[in-house]
Amino acid sequence: MTIGTWLNLYFFWEKKWFFIAMFVGAFMLHLPTPGDLSREGMIILTMSIVAVILFITEPVPLPTVALLIVIGQVVLMGHDSSEVAKSLMTDSVLFIMGSLMLAVAVVKQKLDKRLAWLIVRMTGTKTWRVCLGITVVSGVLASFIGEHTVAAMMLPVGITLITLTSDDPRKVRNLAAVLLFSISYGASVAGIGTPSGGARNAIMIGYWKEFFYDPTNPETLKFLVSYMDWMIHAYPMFLVQVPFVTAILFWTFRPEYRDLSRAVVKLRALIEEEGSMKAADWMSILIFFLVLVGWIAISGDIGMGTIAVAGAAMFLVAGLVKWEDINSGVNWGVILLYAAAISLGVQMKETGAAQWVAEHFLTFLSPVGASEGFGLWAAVSVLTTGVTNMMSNGAAVAVLGPIVLKMSVVAQESPIIIRYITAVSSSFAYLTVVGTPACTIVYASGYLKTTDFLKVGWKMAIASTIIMLVAAKLYWPLLGI
Amino acid sequence: MNEQDAQDRFRILVCLDGSDECYQSLKYAAKLGSGVDADIVLLYVRPTDQGLRSGGLQVRVARENMLKWGIELPGIQYLKKGRDMLKDLGVMSGEEWKEEVVHTDVDGDPLGDNKINYVNEQGKMVVLKLKVATDIATGILEQWELGEYDIIILGASSRWKGMARSFWDPAVAEKVAVHAPCSVLVARDLDIGHGHLICTDGSDESMEMVRRDAVLASRCECPVSLMSVALDVEDEPKAKENIAKAEKMLNELGIExxxxxxxxxxxxxxIIEAGPNYSLIVISESSKSGLQRFFMGSVAFKVMENAHNSVLVAR
Incomplete structure (x- = not known):
């Protein structure tokens, strides 16, 4: 009997990246620790590198990485198991959990047809106006309730407009691309608008507090960001990007139909069958607004997570959504993943590993003049955009956050600007299907090819980066950063 | 139909992805499967909707919402186009075809597998199958396990062979060809009517393959040519002997x-150089295990990867 027959070697080949990552980890742990880094720092750095390899190559289901991080903290670093478990749950994680439950509840409310009606009433039938309308409505909604919610709600609207125009997908390829990208990019560019626009924003706020806020020092109070503060800094950037989204999409794809009157008329008829708004519809809109008001007015006192969870509870109490729907609609592994990534990030800070990487990264950047000022901003933005295109943007912020925040300290730059740049750049994942949740969801429609994302994504990434750097240079100083 | 019947029948699995390649290969499948004893299964594999990539909100939430709007799943239109092509090509002509819809639940996906069976009075079947699987290659291989097939036909279009991602995700055609227990035809610009180029190295497996392919070729009434390659001049008599052996066997079967x-x-x-004059290159696969094939890369797999026209890996 040969080895091949009793050992399933193909298993090793398919999981090669897992073994490569483990080998890299074991190798790093046996290297001598650099003089200016603690042993614990070395371990946590090794764990981060192994985690990043696994995040990007995905040889094992992603929640497995979260489990490995927990095990590593207990076994390799000798931390107390209960302490590690505690470090998993923070307000940011509670927010991610609550907002996902809210997302399912909102999608289940059938408000999408009302939204579609609103859009076509506002825009008329010209293709570019319909696309701009979709981008604006998707964006405004996504800025508050997250891009995945909006993508799931608006996708049927987009597809219905496509199928009502032509049954043959080949005849409406470009039209499909502009309509569907209007949804996903509209939602993606808006995710930066408010702290509740995406998990990454909540993670960044959490890090900020963890890194810079000292309850005994009133000076550090400025590092506690309020919902409104964030909106003032970031919302205008989303609004400026909207016309660019439509322009870039039309420049890239040139839709086959310049006018959608046939489809719009049929869509109106379809929507009118729904009849007038019912009590349940009004109720869900009311809860939705209560959550928004809560985030804006009292999230500083009781935490964004609490409000998100309260919103989900209200939907359940009002009987507008079933627990079974929430249970099957939320991927709980993602919450575990964020929790572990944040706990790893906090350890990066506490062991000094983040500081060490930041210092060395800056020495590496200084010959090209990117170790301070505008150059550093651009370098941080490019780094974040690169990483976020390879893995989910929440995970990218969780891993990069501690390093870039420490970089701002070492380079004596304002951590506030660097923080915004990282959070905002992490939404520039236009290049791949996996980059942002909205892209993944519209891809499930089957109308887009992976190459379409590359074709238009690089233009979007450049436009967004320029807009952000201009805002950092000209707009944010006006706000006194 | 009982299992015994299924084993006697000639079963063809055609994987569709909406590309021109796959519909071209469907024409070939129609020719192979025109007899009453042949069944044709058209397969579209849809990746499982899962939420890790979509920020924690399961794609199924979006999918259910789309269904509420009456939007079809991706793939249904490709399968319907395939069925219409089979009708045009005369495979589904004539007598009454009974239609039967079957649904199978699949863990982790709200919609599961769906298929439509078309059966005529003589028991000939055409099946449209919309399958959900973690990835395309796995879906195709799982379909083989559900009912054994004599041949799997798939197009070498970009969706099957992601060149840039090949190291990350072994190309679909390659993965299917490595693991499938039956013959696999990887179609590239498949143009029927130019005949089969059967390559043989004189081994027992190769002779068995020659016999099997001759059966296929007679099904589609394709002319058959034989090829053998000698490694050096000394080897030439051996190559000649191989050809003579194969030719004699085919003649005995009544195939010219x-x-x-x-x-x-x-x-x-x-082989790659001689290939383009024929519809497809037929090559046998030696008895190496999966991983050995993967690392050592037999002649068959190198030809399959690099040929300019269609390649049939016979088993």
Whole structure:
């Protein structure tokens, strides 16, 4: 009997990246620790590198990485198991959990047809106006309730407009691309608008507090960001990007139909069958607004997570959504993943590993003049955009956050600007299907090819980066950063 | 239909992805499967909707919302187009076809597998199958396990062979060809009517393959040519002997050999060079295990990867 027959070697080949990552980890742990880094720092750095390899190559289901991080903290670093478990749950994680439950509840409310009606009433039938309308409505909604919610709600609207125009997908390829990208990019560019626009924003706020806020020092109070503060800094950037989204999409794809009157008329008829708004519809809109008001007015006192969870509870109490729907609609592994990534990030800070990487990264950047000022901003933005295109943007912020925040300290730059740049750049994942949740969801429609994302994504990434750097240079100083 | 019947029938699995390649290969499948004893299964594999990539909100939430709007799943239109092509090509002509819809639940996906069986009075079946699986290659291989097939046909279009991602995600055609227990036809610009180029190295497996392919070729009434490659000049008599052996066997089966080719040099290069004059290159696969094939890369797999036209890996 040969080895091949009793050992399933193909298993090793398919999981090669897992073994490569483990080998890299074991190798790093046996290297001598650099003089200016603690042993614990070395371990946590090794764990981060192994985690990043696994995040990007995905040889094992992603929640497995979260489990490995927990095990590593207990076994390799000798931390107390209960302490590690505690470090998993923070307000940011509670927010991610609550907002996902809210997302399912909102999608289940059938408000999408009302939204579609609103859009076509506002825009008329010209293709570019319909696309701009979709981008604006998707964006405004996504800025508050997250891009995945909006993508799931608006996708049927987009597809219905496509199928009502032509049954043959080949005849409406470009039209499909502009309509569907209007949804996903509209939602993606808006995710930066408010702290509740995406998990990454909540993670960044959490890090900020963890890194810079000292309850005994009133000076550090400025590092506690309020919902409104964030909106003032970031919302205008989303609004400026909207016309660019439509322009870039039309420049890239040139839709086959310049006018959608046939489809719009049929869509109106379809929507009118729904009849007038019912009590349940009004109720869900009311809860939705209560959550928004809560985030804006009292999230500083009781935490964004609490409000998100309260919103989900209200939907359940009002009987507008079933627990079974929430249970099957939320991927709980993602919450575990964020929790572990944040706990790893906090350890990066506490062991000094983040500081060490930041210092060395800056020495590496200084010959090209990117170790301070505008150059550093651009370098941080490019780094974040690169990483976020390879893995989910929440995970990218969780891993990069501690390093870039420490970089701002070492380079004596304002951590506030660097923080915004990282959070905002992490939404520039236009290049791949996996980059942002909205892209993944519209891809499930089957109308887009992976190459379409590359074709238009690089233009979007450049436009967004320029807009952000201009805002950092000209707009944010006006706000006194 | 009971299991015994299923084993006696000639079963063809055609994987569709909406590309031109796959519909071209469907024409070939129609020719192979025109007899009453042949069944054709059209398969579209849809990746499982899962939420890790979509920020924690399961894609199924979006999918259910789309269904509420009455939007079809991706793939249904490709399968319907395939069925219409089979009708046009005369495979589904004539007597009444009974239609039967079957649904199977699949863990982790709200919609599961769906298929439509079309059966005529003589028991000939055409099946449209919309399958959900973690990835395309796995879906195709799982379909084989559900009912054994004699041949799997798939197009070598970009969706099957992601060149840039090949190291991350072994190409679909390659993965199917490595793991499938039956013959696999990877179609590239498949143009029927130019005949089969059967390559043989004289081994027992290769002779068995020659016999099997001759059966296929007679199904589609395609002319058959034989080829053998000698590694060097000394090896030439052996190559000639191989060809003679194969030709004799085919003649005994009543199949006429149109042309015989003997070349000297690197088998992979010689076969690829001779290939474009024929509809497809037929090559046998030696008895190596999955991983050995993967690392050592037999002649068959090198030809499959690099040929300019269609390749049938016979088993």
């Amino acid at each position: 050999v149109e042309e015989t080719i003997i070349r000297t040099g690197n088998p992979v290069e010689e």
